[in-house]
Amino acid sequence: MPRSLSLQDKAQIIRECQRPGATQSQVATKWELHRSVVCRIWQQKEKLLADYEAGQSNGCRKRGREGKAPAVDRALFTWLKEKRAQGALLAGPAVKEKARQLAASLGLSDFKASDGWFTRWKKRFNVACKREQGGKQSAGKLTAEQWQREKLPRILEKFSPADIYNADETGLYLKGLCDREKSEKLEGGKAAKDRVTVLVCANMDGSDKRPLFMIGKSKRPRCFPEDFRKLPLNYVSSVNAWMTGEIFINWLQKWDRQLCWQSRKICLFLANRSIHPQGVVLTNIQLEFLPPNATSSMQPMAQGVIENMKGHYRSKIANRINLALDMDPNADVQTVLKTINLLDCVHLVAEAWQDVKPTTISSCFRKGKCVVPEEDVRDEDIAEFDDPLNNVPLPVNMDKEDLVAAVAVDEDLLTFREQTDEELLRAAAAARPEKRFCADETYHNAEDKQESEDDFDEVPPPTNSELLKALNTLRHFSQLEGLGDRVYRSLWDIESHLQNKIVTEKKQSKL
Template sequence: MDLPGVVGTFFAANTIKRECQLLLLLREYVTSLTMACLVEDQCHSTLCDALVQLCIEMRSLDSPPALIRTDPASGFTALCNNDLLKQHRLSVRNFLRESEHGSSKKRIDLSLADKVQLLKHLQLPGVSQASAAKKFGVSTSQVSRLVKAKQQIFDQFDTGNHNRKRQRAGKEEEVGSALFLWFQQKISQGARLSGPLLKQKATELAAAEGSEFTPSDGWLSRWKSRHNIAYKKEQGEKQNADFPAAQHWRQHIIPAILQAYNKDDIFNADETGLYYRGLPDKGHCLKGDELVGGKKAMERITTLVCANMSGTEKRPLFIIGKSRQPRCFPRDPSRLPVDYGHSKNAWMTGEWFAKWLKKWDGELRCKRRRICLLVDNCSAHPSNVALTNIELKFLPPNTTSLIQPLDMGVIKTGRVTTEAD
């Protein structure tokens, strides 16, 4: 096939796995310009969004139609007649299929995630097995087999590896199944299980069945991949949370608040620490060099974040530092884009929280507006503040990790944006 001479009309795409990350590569033929992005899986919808994103960066809006050659993976095959790609004047062809034209049709194995998407697509009105087979690039007989094993596929999707195409039984299959049951029991009890502990338990389970088995690191890695198990750092304090109190809050308190206030008038406020001099733990360097670290900068400030339930209003940040009047500040504090207070440890105090509430309460009184403010019951949040237009609602103790709205990713997103490189 002759390569075109116009830049941005012919591309090649493929996926590679590198250090537990899945990358989508897109190369332009004329200039050999190559771009990549991370993708979560090889589902056709994920690949479609990633291809559009990369092509937008590599092509101008008035570029002529472009062709993307890919391998015959199931995710790419399902994109051959994709409507979203057509809107961006893109088309996908499997080059291996073109080279094998006239030979017997190659079997396409769908990943577990693609199988689930196919089954959900069949539930749409007016979708037949034949149209679904054409959309996903498989045969109708394969679709029929998937429909018969529908419940089994959904069960595997809940606990299995979503990128797996075929379920292969590993060495000592019974030991692996018994180990997974034991693993689920221990996780439900809040246990922290390491790799050596899992291998030791596998040896004990094999001995109980009368066989000798010493699991290797490779066996453990494949076992974790089959059951979609990852080694992660614990997050938050949910293990010690009061689940019954949080459930009571959701079922009784929240409905009463929603009945009394509009979503625009329900606010949540919470504090977070910010090490403003801290450097990111990761950075760019040459592959052969070592990224040398240093002593962590421990200078911190406290930031009070406040926003309403509908997301239409955000209060100015309230910063608590150590200095009464930092040298970098203007003489007139009202010129700052944030509110500022100070304390000995740069922590929020009951006095500063009360001042912040009274200032906001005065603004609301002038607007003749009443709001409900949800806060946790820490010692820095006094309940005896005289307010006229703000109703304070305190979350139950030990429930902030479960029902604190700003702890559900809002503050984390802000911190990631602040600390991003």
């Protein structure tokens, strides 16, 4: 008799097929299945994993049937996940009332949130709604003290400091300095032109700073190279440049595949947010969510790592402005800023991340009490705790107070927000389980018309004659300063590339 497989079983089979060196025949033998069955599951992996990861099916069910109001069902499940991520305790009556509100928004006057419907909905989405009990803490919802006392020691026993990571999102005005009055408090709609969201991730001992993950509004900025892999960080786009659950899952799964090939397992501390889904299929990353009410005080990246990175970035922007003003006394700050494009900012942010020291990161893990308490704390560690900007070089004409103000310009910038009922329903109605996002895809909805628009002022590319003149000037400078063969060879490489470009353009002009 053919074996009946649940969705959870199929997801596990797909994970086993993805492991390095694994073959479908080996997996079929292990599960006592015919190879053709495993082959069919593998061919449908996109749809099956989308179903499983989105939580739109009970993993133990063999067949998936939608209810009479599937958009309401899916939107309600998304809403419940967001509320639970915030630590809310919701009983059945509250969930059913929300279902009625969603149905009313769709004009479904005959929708009934009956006990029978609720039972079927819970089974379909594998949801358990327990009664609220006054004063009694929900299982798994630990306080910060309980988490540090009961859960953290087990994690530290299982993973070394090099294998424990934290990731956090931050909003960033790429050209913002210290004009607080002009910096907008983002609430939605049209945001400042130069705002992005940056995902920052590093391990406990600071030995591994993951490449920054930037989310902008422009799908394909004009100043970017054709191959985004040439960028010093990872870049995707979304409406309002916000992080979304889909983008985060793809970032997470891409990293998980890399760890799988390295045969390495790690633990990742995350804030309990709706954009950090808890049901993601991972093989080499163990997710540990920080207590909802203590995220701001425990999240290591938020204890000074992000602030330190922003300090280095603002310092680099200010230095570039100062240099340009020194070269042209008639220029002003706004004129100089217009010459800085998104690609320049991307490189400066990546450089700023490289400037963050491992000691700063490890100190912030200690400040968030995500390590075993130590008896002896060094004076320099205390300095890291008290002032994350203490090792950031101050630009000319900028004092410490100015730098602090510049770093704080975007401290309240949103990186995500809860979806409205309209957005929940629109996303649910547009949901296609068979559609999956690739790790390097960009993410836009139908309302986004910014195909290849760049919100930065466009700087015209230099002409070939300007490039040759600049190269000759740099070569002469390197000779006078004795910068060495390495710099000199690099300039020759650039000139060789330019010569090939000129030859190619001449050939094309003759066609």
